[in-house]
Amino acid sequence: MYVLVLVQILQSTLLAVHSCPDLCTCTDGSSGSELRSVQCSDPGISAVPINVPADTVKLRLEKTLISRVPRAAFYNLSELRFLWMTYNSITSIHPSSFVNLKALRELRLDGNFLTSFPWDRLRDMPRLQTLGLHNNRLSSLPAHASLFLTNITYLDLSSNRLTILPAELLDLWFPLPKQQGGPAQRRILGLHDNPWLCDCQISMVMSLSMSLGTPVVLMDQLLTCSRSLGQSGILLTQDDLSRCMRPSVQPAATRVISPLGSDVILRCNATGYPTPTLTWIKTSGYTGCCQQDILETYDQLPRSLESFMQESPRVGVRWSIISLNGLSYKDAGEYRCQARNMAGISEAPIKLKVVGVSQLSRLPKRKLQKTPKPSLKYRKSNQTRTTITTPSVKENQILQNITSPSINKTQTSPNLESQVFPVHKRRKTNSTNAKKKTRTSIKFASES
Structure with missing residues (x-):
């Protein structure tokens, strides 16, 4: 049973390898001099074929009604080296369309309706050297694109709607001698037929491409640019190039x-x-x-x-x-x-x-009336008065012993008495009462 399943898998694999998509022409490359290639150029094709042989080296999808490139559209084509999708109706490319194209060296998308391109996904094609985007609708070239164009030796951006060239690309295409690890890589650029703004970036490219020993070759050196958007194109002059600062x-x-x-x-x-x-x-x-x-x-x-x-x-x-x-x-x-x-x-x-606070908004200082601090003499008298008016425990005992019970019921308490009467008067009163009491006791003794 296991053997039968294995045979079926091998048969399906061989069938997938050697099959050819509908409305396409395939070359098997069995002679050895030719590589396997698949060409699909029928106007009735509206989607990227999914049954392209896995050992295909060159795939051409041209003049079809394909409008989008889906995710992982070429995932099983790990040996693909040339991918041409020219003069179709492609308007969008999924960021993961080129996954697993490790061997791809040439990608051409000329003659489509692309308004943007997934520049960062060039990392999925580490061996890519040729990138053709001629005759599309690209309106911007982002600065981060320079990070993924290091291996590109042929870049065609002509006949688009580009207006500004990032300065980062100048550093990539025209590196300073200190930045070069060796001889500069030779590049072919197609920048013509774009409504470039007359800035010093595009002027520098023109100037450096005309110098002797330059690593950059322009497909067409007669670049036209407009002074501002909406104006007719004019030709850059060398006088403009030398004055840029x-x-x-x-x-x-x-x-x-x-x-x-x-x-x-x-x-x-x-x-x-x-x-x-x-x-x-x-x-x-x-x-x-x-x-x-x-x-x-x-x-x-x-x-x-x-x-x-x-x-x-x-x-x-x-x-x-x-x-x-x-x-x-x-x-x-x-x-x-x-x-x-x-x-x-x-x-x-x-x-x-x-x-701080501004002088205009600062309010005038008011003189505060300070309460004068009590003098040392005044504080001492208060301390003395407090000490005198507070009877000690011994004095309270003497008062309780001397004062009769009948008097305690009607007189003020010692604390209140100490606050109302001065101490020296209270002592005098107590001594008078004591004398009267003593005399009364002597009189009663004499009568008895």
Whole structure:
């Protein structure tokens, strides 16, 4: 039973290997001089075939109605080296479409309707050297694409809608001598027939591609670009190439300390060609003051500021100021003056600290009437008075022994008596009563 199952699996595998998709033409490559290839160019094909032989080396899907490339569309084609999907109706490519294409060296997608391309998925094709995207609708080339184009020696981006070339690609295509680990890799680029903006990035590519010993060769060196979007294309001149200069920013002060409620002006100057434009960005709130808890939650940072002034006294120079009136703790923080032109971007930070209380909002000090401290003599008399008016235990016993029971019922308690009558008078009264009592006792004794 096990043997029968194994035979069926082998038969199905061989059938899958040697079968050919419908409406396609297959070459088995059994002669040895040719590799196995599959060509599908029938207008009735509307999806990527799923039963392409596993040992296919070259696959051509051309002039069909295929509109999308699904996920893992070529997963079983681990030996595929050439994949041509030209002049179809492809509008989207799944990010995982090229999984397991470890041997692929050439990918052509010319003549489709692509508006974007999964650049980061080039990592699934580590041996890819040729990438053709001619005649599509690509409108942007992201900076991170340079991370995945290191092995590409032929890149055709012509006849698209590209306007800006990232500076990171210049570092990839024209590395500095210090960055080169060896001889620069030769590359062929197709950048023509795009509405490039006249910036220094595309100008630098043109200039370097014309120099002697350059590693980059342009398919067409007559690049046209527009000064701004919507204008007709013009031809770049060498005069524009030589004047490009990255902007440089110089702030009037890098650290400003101002009191609460005051007015302050932050200023920066920039130079470069073309004349740079300046923008202000608040990147963080100041956390070194007493209002730290408020600053952490009052706003989302960073944010671009809109109310500022800028002027250009001459070509290549621009200055800008931002005015802050009636400073509060929320105004404190780090501000960045950013300059931008065709050659690049530069910025400089300015830290603003708000401290203290402004003199305008400070109330006049009031003279507080201080209660005079009791003099030493007064305190001593109070202590003496307290000591005298508080009868001791011995005195209370003497009073209880001397005073008769009949008198205790009608007289005030010793504590109250000590507060009403002075001690020296009370002692005199007690001695008088004692004398009267003694005399009465002598008189009764004589009569008896």
